[in-house]
Amino acid sequence: MTDATEATDVTDVTDVTDVPDVTDVPDRLTPRAREIVAAARDLLEESGPAVLTMRTLADRLGIKAPSLYKHFPDKHAVEVELIAQMLEESAEALEAAETAEAAEAAESRTPGSLETLAEAYRVYALAHPHLYCLATERPLPRAALPPGLEDRAARPLLRACGGDLDLARATWAFAHGMVILEIHGRFPEDADLDAAWKRGLRTLHP
Amino acid sequence: MTDATEATDVTDVTDVTDVPDVTDVPDRLTPRAREIVAAARDLLEESGPAVLTMRTLADRLGIKAPSLYKHFPDKHAVEVELIAQMLEESAEALEAAETAEAAEAAESRTPGSLETLAEAYRVYALAHPHLYCLATERPLPRAALPPGLEDRAARPLLRACGGDLDLARATWAFAHGMVILEIHGRFPEDADLDAAWKRGLRTLHP
DNA sequence: GCAATTCAGCTAACGCCGTTAGCCACGACG
């Protein structure tokens, strides 16, 4: 009779009642845990980190806060999943930009191989500012992340830098700095950030 | 008998006991408020933001938490003072580097005018990582800051960039990115950050 | 087919957080 049962109708995805988790990829999370992470992400992106509370998260799912601990050991574990999502999605965005770039280059109207990549990075980060900050403004929980994910997220930029690690790191620092300073409103209101991006990219990758 | 009195010996700048606040500059803070900020800073730099609590702060001063509200309207107001300190000190560090640079340039053994500035920025930030993060990872409370401070902190870099705003912003983003990523341990352990700094600075300012 | 176990919810509560209300001692000043 609790309204929790109403909330579960959101599931309606897995009506498989026999196979528990015998998919090809060993599932990182149970279906319910994935629902929780999805709700956490909605909450974070809509309202920011201050609102992402175990109680509000439970509320949105129609359950009580302590029940969340049946699925995650603590709040940090939920956040780790959000960080993993961000890394994976930004990796996808960069990989997509990479192939788009290659296509354009084939037509020989090359706009500089870093430019599309940087634009993709910026667009993704600014589209998900709270998520980007959550994933970025603390030490990476490397041990709890899917193996290889960090490398995968870094690889497109490294490739674009021709394997030059120093250049790739300098470029990453520039891009992250631009994005995070913009997100936090540290630039003057009238600053021409497009111009600053262009300037930085052009000098870093002439 | 409280150790709060011991904390004041850090000040040792103003032993004037008669004039309350009739200095040339209209004092931003009462002496007691300055003691509180000093204790807050010690706490933050020693133990990080999680330990900077109204209760632990009061503890260190030998008083109870609610008494702090006789001196500051809320915790945020204390943090604003810490942010102001960081901006002022980093401005000083950059200005010092600027004049040192000028002296070296006069002897014509110029190491690139940005290099000393960047080094000073990096050294200051890494010497005060918690303070740097506090001052940097949220919107600037511009309205509550001493007027002109933000500009002053930005000016040395802008001068070194010959007034080129775009270049200055790109360089700032690069430097901030390098520092903040290093502080949060986002680079691989074996990354040669000196090399990445050199690479970035050389390409940004050839 | 029934017992046993696991799962996923619940309530109550703990200790921390920032913050408020209201009390009081003391020193300065008219």
Next chain:
DNA sequence: CGTCGTGGCTAACGGCGTTAGCTGAATTGC
């Protein structure tokens, strides 16, 4: 000598993450 502002105090509130322990339903084992 009274008055009043200053700067302490205690008690308490609501919100936070989290734990302990209960319960009913579903699944599993014999």
